[in-house]
Amino acid sequence: MHRFHDKLIEVRDRVQRAAERANRNPEDITILAVSKTRDASRLREAYTAGQHLFGENYLQEALEKQNALSDLNIEWHFIGPIQSNKTKPIAEHFTWVHSIDREKIATRLNEHRSENNQALNVCIQVKIDDELSKSGVPVNEAEKLARSIGQLPHLKLQGLMAIPLARKDYQEQCNAFQQLQKLRDSLQQKLGYPLPTLSMGMSNDLEAAIACGATLIRIGTDLFGPREKKTT
Numbered sequence: 524m525h526r527f528h529d530k531l532i533e534v535r536d537r538v539q540r541a542a543e544r545a546n547r548n549p550e551d552i553t554i555l556a557v558s559k560t561r562d563a564s565r566l567r568e569a570y571t572a573g574q575h576l577f578g579e580n581y582l583q584e585a586l587e588k589q590n591a592l593s594d595l596n597i598e599w600h601f602i603g604p605i606q607s608n609k610t611k612p613i614a615e616h617f618t619w620v621h622s623i624d625r626e627k628i629a630t631r632l633n634e635h636r637s638e639n640n641q642a643l644n645v646c647i648q649v650k651i652d653d654e655l656s657k658s659g660v661p662v663n664e665a666e667k668l669a670r671s672i673g674q675l676p677h678l679k680l681q682g683l684m685a686i687p688l689a690r691k692d693y694q695e696q697c698n699a700f701q702q703l704q705k706l707r708d709s710l711q712q713k714l715g716y717p718l719p720t721l722s723m724g725m726s727n728d729l730e731a732a733i734a735c736g737a738t739l740i741r742i743g744t745d746l747f748g749p750r751e752k753k754t755t
């Protein structure tokens with residue numbers, strides 16, 4: 524049983540080739556394994572294959588897996604929508620949060636992040652092209668949110684995240700990712716400090732994301748296979 528291992532080799536290979544085409548160092552691109560709906564045993568298999576970063580969307584499901592896998596040195600990323608009454612466990616049990624899209628959530632995560640922990644690494648989720656999406660701050664409100672997060676001592680703003688509409692056409696995929704890249708570049712200038720992380724690219728568009736500067740790609744299906752069920 525080396526299913527995950529083989530998939531990981533394939534994804535790493537795609538990253539390598541996309542990076543070469545873009546004249547980028549493949550080591551500047553981190554693979555986050557998106558493990559929502561996958562059992563703890565699948566994550567353990569993935570960990571053994573060398574994948575140590577996992578992204579989860581549903582808090583309760585994530586906490587159960589963290590419990591079952593507490594013997595492993597996993598770096599946990601929260602990538603799902605955040606309800607404000609869930610900010611305490613998220614601040615306590617994750618190293619990264621990719622999906623901040625309003626000030627209230629940032630403030631609460633900051634309040635609940637313990638002094639004993641390192642600052643919580645966070646990204647602002649930006650609504651790039653999916654107007655119907657409930658998640659993500661509109662492009663023209665990102666600067667204001669970034670400035671508020673900059674005031675919070677227990678959060679470290681690392682960059683931006685987006686989930687553009689699923690598209691087949693490479694050029695269209697690039698157009699969306701370029702918008703996020705441009706926004707990052709301009710925010711960086713306005714704020715006067717680096718925003719190194721561009722969390723963008725999933726199974727179907729990782730090549731385009733890498734061409735546009737992605738530093739962290741979030742891969743579910745192409746590592747674990749199709750999703751089976753949804754839990755909450």
Ligand SMILES: *Cc1c(COP(=O)(O)O)cnc(C)c1O
Nearest residue numbers: 557602725726741742743744745
């Ligand atoms: C599910 C999910 C992914 C992974 O998507 P795949 O197409 O399965 O690779 C990435 N990011 C977020 C926020 C997700 O919810």
